[in-house]
Each structure stands twice: as C-alpha cells, then as structure tokens.
Amino acid sequence: MKAMKRTALANLIKATLFSAAAGSAFTATAAEQQGPAAKDKSLEVIQITARKRVENAQEVPVAVSALQGDSLDAYSSAGMDIRFMNAKIPSLSIESSFGRSFPRFYVRGLGNTDFDLNASQPVSLVVDEVVQENAILKGFPVFDVARVEVLRGPQGTLFGRNTPAGLVKFDTVKPSQDFEGYGSVSYGSRGAIDFEGAVGGALTDRLSTRVSVLWQDKDDYIDNVAPGFEQKDVLGGYTDQAARIQFLYEGDDFTGLFNYHVRDMDGTPIAFRANAIKSGSNDLVSGFDHDKVQHDAASRATQQVESQGASLRLEWDLDEHTVTSITAWESAEIYSRADIDGGYGGYEINGQAVPSGPGFIPYTAESADGIPDHDQYTQELRLTSNFSGDFNYQVGLFYFDEALTIENFSYDTSANGALNGYVHQQQDTQAWAVFGSVDYTVTDDFKVTVGLRYSDDDKEFSANRTLSPINGGTLFLTENPSDDHVSWDISTNYKVSDDINWYARVANSFRAPSIQGRILFGDEVTVAESETLTSYETGIKSDVWDGRGRVNLAVFYYDMDDQQLTAVGGGANFNRLVNADKTTGYGFELDTQWVLTDNLNATFNLSYNNTELKDDDLAVAVCFQCTVTDPTYQVPGANGPENRAILDGNSLPHAPEWISNLTLRYSRDMADGEFFTYADVSYRSEIDFFLYESVEFEGKALTEVGLRSGYRWAEGDNEYEVSAFVRNLFDEQQAIGGVDFINNTAMVNEERYIGAEFKVSFF
Template sequence: MSRSSRNAPRIRLLTIALSLALPGLANAQETETEAKKGTSVLDVITVTAERREESVQDVPISITTVADEKLDVIASGGADIRFLSARLPSLNIESSYGRAFPRFYIRGLGNTDFDLNASQPVSLIYDEVVQESPLLKGFPVFDLDRIEMLRGPQGTLFGRNTPAGVIKFESVKPSQETSGYARISYGSYGTGTFEGAIGGALSPNWSARISGLYQHRDDWVDNTFTGEKNALEGYNESAVRAQFLYDPGANFDALFNVHARRMDGSARLFRANIIKPGTNDFVDDFERDQIAIDGHNFSELKTHGASARLHWDFGSLSLFSVTGYESADSLNRGDIDGGFGAVFAPPSGPGLIPFPSETADGLPEHSQWSQEFRLASNDWGRFDWQSGLYLYREKITIDSFSYNTLAGSVEDGYARQKQDNKAWALFVSGDYDLTDQWILKGGLRYTRDEKDFEATRYLSPFGADPIGPLTANPSASDVSGDVSINYAASEQVNLYARAAKGFRAPSIQGRLVFGDTISVAGSEKVFSYEAGVKADLFDRRARLGFSVFSYTVKDQQLTAVGGAANFNQLVNADKSIGRGFELDLEAYLTDRLLVTVGGSYNKTEIKDPNLYIAPCGGGCTVLDPPGPGEGLVSINGNALPQAPRWIGNVTARYSVPMGDGEFFIFTDWAYRSKVNFFLYESTEFTGKPLLEGGLRIGYLWQDGRYEAALYGRNITDRKAIVGGIDFNNLTGFINEPRIIGAEFTARY
C-alpha cells in the first residue's frame, strides 16, 4: 500500500470528526453567548462563484477571498500579481518572464510552459471575461472590490481550461454615490506607485468610475560585464479602467468597461551558475545587485480590451449577456545563458558558459472575442436554474528569434507560429432544496474546441534549412460538470460534498527555432472529489472554512521545458493524482486584534511508468532513474513541478484608538515548502522552502478617510532561487528584494 493511500483514511476521519463536532459547537455558542453591543464582528462575504450573489458560507466549493485592507497591504511596494502566491491556500504563482507572464498553480496543477501559446489549467476571469492568453493574466491589481479563488474543477459555469480552478477579479463598480480614493507611495530602489479612482453620477440613469495605476522602479542591478551601474531590473507600469453603468431602475441595466495596460522594463534576469554544484544553495560570492551578461534585456507589453455586460429582468427570469474583447502586443528579449562569452570564445563567465544563448519572443498580433448568453431563474422557490451559450475565438501570431551574441547580437534565427482557436459551449446548472437543510446542486456543460495551427522556420541558428509550414488541427468535444450536496447543520454551520469533472482542450507547441517538429498534447480530464465545512463561530467573531480533496488527472498535459535539447515538448502523462486539505480561518481574538490563518497540504504524483524525458544539459545532479534511451530519465512517481506540498499564511492586525483616529500594526507572512522546478528531480533545481513577511504601521483618521503608513515587503530580505534554466549551466532566477517605503491614502 502506498503512503498516499495510507493517508486517505486519516483525511476521511478528520472530515467526519469535524462534521460531528462543529454543529454541537455552534449550538453551544447560541445558548452560551450573545453578541455584545460594540463587539467587533466579521462582515458577511458575498461572492459570485456560482454566477449569483451568495454568501461564501453557502457555496459548496472551496473558496478563499481577498478584499479591503488585506488586499491593499499585500499588494503594496510595487508588487505585481505574483504577490498572491502562497497568500491563499493551495496557490503558487511563478514566472520566467517577470511581470509579464505569470503562471498559476492550484492544488499543484499548473503549467511551466513559457511559450506564448501555452494553455494553463487555472483560468483568470476579470470582470466576467476570461483572460486566456498568459500575457493577459498579469493585468495589474487596483481598485478591486474583491478577489475570489475557486479551487477544483469549474467545468459547468466557467468551462474549458479550468480543471485546477478559477481566480476571479471583481472591480469596484460605478454607482450614483460619489466616491473614490488616491494613494501614493515611495520606497526602496525608487519604487513609486500612484493609484486612484473617482466615480459617481453622470445623470439619474448613468454613472461612471475611472481608475488608474502607475508604478515605477529604478534600475538597481549593476552589469559588471559592461561596467554599467544600475543597468537592469527597473520598470514602468501603467493601467487604466473606465466603467459606465446605465441603470434606469426598470428591468434593464448595462455595464460597459474599457481598460488598457502598458509595461516596459527589464525582462527576467537569468543568472549563470548561481547554484552551487551538488546543492541547491547560492554560490558563495553571489550578489543580488550584480549580474554579468553580454546580451540585450528588455520587456515590452501592451494590452487593451473592452466588455459589455447587459442584464434584462423579466420577473421570473433574467437574461444576461457578456461580450468581451482583449488584445495583447509584446516583445520580451533576454540573455538566456545568464553570462558572457563562451568557453570557446574567452573571456567567459561567471562559471562555465558552454555556448551563448540570446532569444526573444513576441506577440505582434492577438485578438480574443468571447460572448456569453445566460438565462437564469429568479426565486422559483425550491428550484432555481441557469443555462447558457458560450462562444469564443482567439487568433494569435507568435514570433520567436535567436541572436548571435558573439557577433554583435545579430539575428540568426527566426520562426513564426499562427493559431486560430474556436470554441463553443452549452451549459445548464440548477439547485434544488430537498428540505430546509439539504440542498442538491449540479450542472453539465458540453464544449467543442477546434484549433488550426501552423509554424514556419525561416532562419536557423544552426544553419539548418527553412522548414514548414508545419500544421496541426486538433479538436475535442467534452462533457464536464459537477454535483454537490449542502447540509445546513445549523444557522452557523454548513457541511458539503462535491464531485466535479474538468476539461482542458488540446495544446500545441511549435518553437521551430531550436527544433524541427511540432508537438500536440491531447485534451486532459480531471475528476475531483471534495468535502468540507464552513462555519461562523462565536457570534460571527470567527469564520472557518475547511476542505479535504482528492483528484485524478487523466492524460495530463505536461511540458518538458528546456533540458539537454533546449526544446519545449508537450507530452500526455497517463495520469496524475493529488490529495490534501485546505484551511481558511479568520477571527477577532479581541476587539482590536484580527487574525487570519490559511494553510494547505497538497500531495501530487505523476503515475506513468512509460513516460521518459530528457533532463538537464547543464551539469545538474539528476535523481531520477535512467530510461531506456540515451539521455532519458523516468519521471514516474515524481511530484508535479512548482507544486509545494505545504502552504501556510497568517495575517494579524492590531489597532489602538488614538486622538480622533486609530493607530494600527499589520503583519503578514506566507510560507511554501520546497518545489521541483522541472518534471524531473535534481538536487540543484529544487527550490528551497520559502518564507516571506510584510509589516505595515500606520495611522487612520477622520473615520478612515485618511491613512499614513510605513510598510515593508520581504522584511527579512530573504534571498531565494525560485526558478531555473537547465539546458546550458546552473542558471537560476531569484525572488523580489526587500522594499521599505511610505504610503499616503485619501478616500472620499
């Protein structure tokens, strides 16, 4: 019997114990305690996880939300969307592109692929519009009402490419009431941020809200090869959102959204041979603010989009229409070998540079259109339902370049990919009150996905002939869905169980600059089971969410990134499994002390005895057994890449009345255990456990209208290797440095 099999009975027993104990605890509270006047209580959290506004405690899904002050605090210091990593249970986020291309992992399921055509099993929904391209997923976080993280397959209401889960962003919407804010901050490395919003009535029927963000950081990393001081790691980021709400107060309303983003700065800094051979430690002479590279480095990204959300109320029925358009334009160039010269072209370093590598990827053409029509019942009594039609089309063009650094960085390789992706779906979902305590929910979705792909190589850095166009036309149909049962053990405690199936459409890779073939991964399917409890405790002074889960991925899409061949290749593993638990706890320990605790355990395993890949080509210590072919290893039994087994986070806010305001201290900490950077296991390319913390000290006055604060992010200045490049040498990239600054906010 495997270790994971032995753990399963313990998880089930823990679920049963909580199910039996919590109702009694809640009932005891009803008889023994009553809310006292002036006592701090938790607000009711409203979510739209099931496309209706509901209390988070009533939704039979493992959900974590982030809003209000906590969101503002952990996003401070010029942070991009990766600030959410490990701040929510079962969530990891990393990037080999820096700010431009975040990769999300929920319950260990994600995709390490760095190609601009990569698909991810975690879907991002921004104001009800899916952000399919990886370059759209990093839109800056500002003027948000809340973030919702839905764990597990969401194949009914959100569709394909959601087998791991969904992260939903909801902007603050316009209203007739005039409101807004302005926030300015300045910190280490010239890190400056300004963001603000203003909104209110334009007429009795129209209201608007305009919000924007600007972020800047100075270059602060010296290039010791060129001798240039403060040469890299700076950025300029700006984004704007304009919303217009038409609400005549009758049976129709419409919300229009226009948004754009622009970012330019350094691409990810790959640092040659920063890992000590035979360990996963930094080399002894590593300096965070120095690098020695002879190639070019920059990152440019522009995105824009618009949406229209229409709603008709016909009394017993409501009709919703969501139309979305998104577009991205980018070019990202980096010195991939992370050093200068080569062993055959001295001087070279740091350490061994077998050959130079300088590449760029661009997205010169991109468009995404989506349309959803959804019909929903309005308070039909014990039975409510919704059904709809979803249409999607995305067209992309990707350019890949290689440059000869030793010859003045002249272009010596060029390939182009084109893809036209069409998809449509029909879905239906409903819930039925079996009794006043038992609610049965379920839904089904039929999806059809088709891709037309071609790739052409025009110039090879190795002198090979042009090739292509090579084509692929994968298609797939699938029925996904979910069923759940919710039991209201008391007014304070809900127990639930859920089974769900998710689906990810086929994926294609065609990076022909360094290879002669394209690869296609067939669709993957996820079967997930979870059970949980949600409870309001101590007269709403505390809130608990706890879930246990188990899933199996059949034909999982994996990406063999880099390796000795320096080529991305898609493969389907026979299956992978995962199991674990998640905890969310929020409580007022006193009227002045609010604490949140989150945690998760994720045990993942690839199960395919016939799957072999090429490991590193840069001198790492491979721990997997050799395969049948030369230069191959078996990854059967390995954990999924970038899937930490443990995640934990805690925040604490303590306040003291002072004058006509409030003095407060807010601290937050996030931990993730070790991770494999790649599909294979090696000593050097194993990321160490990472613990980062933040601190904020401030003063609020005039009922919270004004706030002045000092803040610190990564306050211990923890230095960690968070990813690697494995085809050339022991190259890695690192986490963000400590940022200390001051911030002022005015709300009105």
C-alpha cells in the same frame, strides 16, 4: 514510501479536524464569557459570485477563498504585480520566468511550467466576468479591485474549458451614483514610486461612471559586472501604466455596464543568473549578490507589453428571469528579449575562445519572444431564473474566438546580438459551448445542484521557420487539433445548524488540446491531447464563537487522465508537449478567520497537496550539468547519447505539498483616528522546478513576512491614511525557478522592499 505518505496525510487530516472541532468548542465557551457584546464584532458576511449568482460564501458548495479590504490592500502594496497572491490562499501558488508580464497559476498542484506564449493553463483567470486566456492578458495590473475569489477544483460547467484545476476571479469596483474616489502614492526601495487612484459618481440620474488609473515606476538597479561588459543599473526596472474607465446605466428593468481598460509596460525581464546554484546542492553560491549579474547581452535586454480590452454587459430583469449578455474583446502585444544563459562568453570570435563565466558556459543563449498581433473575442448569453420556490436554473451559450501571432527570435551574442534565428507561429482558435445548472431545495436544510456543459474546441496552427540558429534550414509545419467534451458536476449542501454547512461535490472538467511550435531549436511541432479530470470533494463551512470565528475545511481527491505536461529544456533550448497516462492528487485545505478581541483580528490558512504522476513509459530529457535523482536511461541524440529521466511516481513541478498563511491585524482608536498594524507570514514547502527531480533544481521552502503599520483619520468628507510597509522582512533570497538546458541558471525571488504610502479617500 507511498503508504507512509498516505498514513501521514490521514493523521494530519485527523489532527486538522480535531483542531477545528476543538477550536469550535473553545470559541463557543469564550463566546459565553464575552456575552452579547461579541455579536457587535462578528465577521462580515462575504458575498461571492462563484456560481454567477450573488451568494453567501459559507453556503456555496465550492472550496472558495476571497481577498478583499485590508488584506487585499496590504498584500498588493509595494508595487506588487499579480504574483502577490502567491501562497496567500490555500493551494494557490504563482510564479513567472518573464517577471511582471507572464504569471503562471497553480491550484492543488496543477499548473503549466511552459514559458511559450502559446501555453495554455489549467487555471483560468476571469476579470469582470471575461476570461483572460492568453498568459500575457493574465498579467494585467491589480488596482481598484473590490474582491478576489479563488475557486479550487474543476469549474468546467459554468466557466468552461481550461478550468480543471480551478480559476482566479477578479471583480473591480463598479460605478455608482455616489461621488467617491481615492488616491494613493508610495515611495520605496530602489526609487520605486507607485500611484493609483479612482474617481466616480453620477453623470445623470441613471448614468454613472468610474475612472481608475495606475502608474508604477522603478529604477534599474542591477549592475552588470561581466568583464568587458560592465554597466551600472542595467536591469530590474520598469514603468507600468494602466487605466480603466467604466460607464453604468441603471434603468427600471435594465442595466448596462461598459468597461474599457488599457496597459502600457516598459521594462526589463527577470534576471537570469548563470551557475547561481551551487553544484551538488540547492543553495545559492557563496557571495551571491542580488544587485549584480554577469551578462554579455544585458544592454539589449528589454520587455515591452501593451494590452487593451473592452466589454459590454447588458442585463434585463424579467421578474422571474434575468437575461445577461457579456460581449468582450481583449488584445495583447509583447516583446521580451533576455540573456537566457545568464552569463558571458561560451563562444568564439575569429576562432578564438572568448573567456566565459561565471562558472562553465558551454554556449550562449540570447533570445526573444513576441506577440505582434492578438485578438480575443468572447460572447456569453445566459438566462437565470429567480423563482421563489425550491427550483431554480441557469442556461447559457458561450463563444470564444482568438487569433494569435507569435514570433520567436534567436540572436548571435558573439556578433553583437545579430539575428540568427526566426520562427513565425500563427494560431486561430474557435470554441463554443452550451451549459446549464439546476438548483433544487430538497428540504429546508438540504440542497442539490447539478450542472452540465458541452464544449467544442478547434485550433488551426502553423509554424514557419525562415532562419535557423543551428543550421537546421527552413521549415513549415501545421497542426489542426480539435475535440469536444461534456463537463459535469453534482454538489450537495446540508445545513447541519444555523452556523454549520456540510457540502459534497463531484465534478469533471477538461483542458482543450494544446500546441507547442517553438521550433527554433527543434524540428517538431508537438500536440497534447485534451486532459480530463474528475474531482471528489467534501467539506465543512462553519461560523463559530457567536460569529467571531470562521472555520472552513475541505478534503479532496482527483484523478486526471492524459495530463498535459511540458518537457522544458533538457540540454537543448526546446520545449515538447507530452501527455501523462494518469495523475492523482489528494489533500486538504483549512481556511479560518477570527475576531480575537475588539482590537485584534486574525486569519490562518493551511493546505496540503500530494500529487503523483503514474506512467511507466513517460520519460524526459534532463539538465545539462545538474544531479538528477530519478532513474535514467540513455537514448541516441543529435549530439551523442541523451539521458532521460523516468517520471513515474514523481510529484508535479511547482507543486508545494504545504502552503500556509497567517495574518494579524491590530487597531486602536488614537486621538481622532485609528492606529493599525497588519502583519502576514506566508510559507510554501519545497518544489521541483521541472518534471524530473534533481538536487540543484529543487526549490527550498520559502517563508516571507510582511508588515504594514499606519494611522487613519477623517476630516470633513475625506479620510486620510499614512503608512509604512515592508515585504520580505527578513530578506530571504533563494532560487524560485531555473533554466536547465545550459547550466545551473537560476531566477531568484524579490529582495526586501521597504516603503511608505499616503492615501486619501473622498466621499
């Protein structure tokens, strides 16, 4: 079976390489036919900061994709949160069991399915050069953003801990001396109203500012139809508000940038739907209705998020060197309560069983998680050379300090939601690192980069259970894991021609030890040791068709030791961290852009990721009533024999083999303006929701189509735009996640969304 997969992959890589070469040959011929005019419609040069320098993306020896301009606007319309990037970039997927507040990122199949608020991820999020470590910080809304970069593969040298899979990097629009801004308002399905805007300009000859705001509001629209608990419009809504203010001082040899941002979100969590998956298949049950749930605790469901942060970036230009200091503080609070079992009943009142449904509900699960207190402080100091010769370098220091308080609550649904379980977790993390990177130009066409980073990480953790929902008594447990690691990378870039760059990269990174102390339903705090990954990658970045086409291709293989995994659920509402002995992955990524005609632009992206766990002894508890396809064996459990699935040979959860995305943008001058239409199609193949494989908890392949069409014109110093858009055009609905510890409970993707927008930009 494995040999067949490798043969198929080899054929696919050959086919992809052939397609790229054939495309280059075809477009070269087409360019000759087009003549000199083709140069006037060439693709723009994309400048990125993947290596903390401003560089041409085509000359950086890293697999990186960037979103900006019309693509970014189209994807993020319709009030979307950060999950709008799911399957829009090769090898990137994003999901959440919290809804808008807790995104989980996966790159090249590597991610973390853990829903605990202390969960770490192997994909880091960096916003305006500041790492967003806690998962709640990662959910900050996306608005007034200039560019999104996704760096695939280990980024442990320049960006540090918790980046073995890569990172997602956001750069917001910065202040300038020019007075400019925009405002947009849209109205869409379910009464959704979205407003965002920004304005900025000079305060003095050296000081400028920019203020950006976002307000998103959507009505509750999901009805609760459980007998005895009927309620109209009880779930699905939110009000999300965010703002950012920046001040930029530009001296002769010094710049200073201050950034303050804040968010306040009040809404409801994602809807859990009991027995929504048909037993023995991965289909949604017949008659599934997105607008209805059958809960007995829907009236108490709520989700509130508050976060804020500030950063100060100081930079001194010392001719041949630049000194950069970035000081930052981030803070987040959340309280999220939900009917986790997704049904009603499953308990007794005064010795009498309460009718339950839909389907079999063996027991109730109503719980909440909260962060009442959180502070993250970071400091980076780096020295960058600006030599005109063949040699340049960067060196730096980094410090990270986080204090995190987590509360876990359990409620007795049979007693109108009375508190029956409480755990207080406290974690303090200190980490520091020293890093350096050297660039050397061997010849005009051949460059080498070598990077090294030493990281030290220490955690102090305690979990205190004062009330148990299962009569487990009080419990106080502590852990204090620590580790250090040397990450490194070596990359080369060879200029085959003026339009083709070939690169190769070997890199190593790690994820610091993780702790899972969710002891409401268990008596154990689990610790996962550090995971380490070594990646081997090579690729070609090429501009073709006289600058009207761009074809980038990467092929990679990685080997991970002691991968941190989360054994979620398995018949009990309890998470356990484990380390897999070895994990391997390989695949390819094709990223292309085209100017097909003067009026039509296109992009096409495709990625393949094969992941495999290799551990003969690794086994986890399985679902309560689903059809497990892995080999299983039984072990004694608190409530009788417990089935465990053997994971050796399985792929990773939420790791689609295939991700593909196609976009087309058509524009034409009309009257005194421009008519435009933007279409995108994204696809991801099947995924397993959990570490083990089962029929019900294999997510089907998902294809979503988006359209945006409008008219843009200018009057005086203003530019206006009106547009209509739709997301998930064909209203494809299916399970995108599950809860396995009680029944075949599912979470379902967003339904079709239709809206219209008006935007004005002023200069």
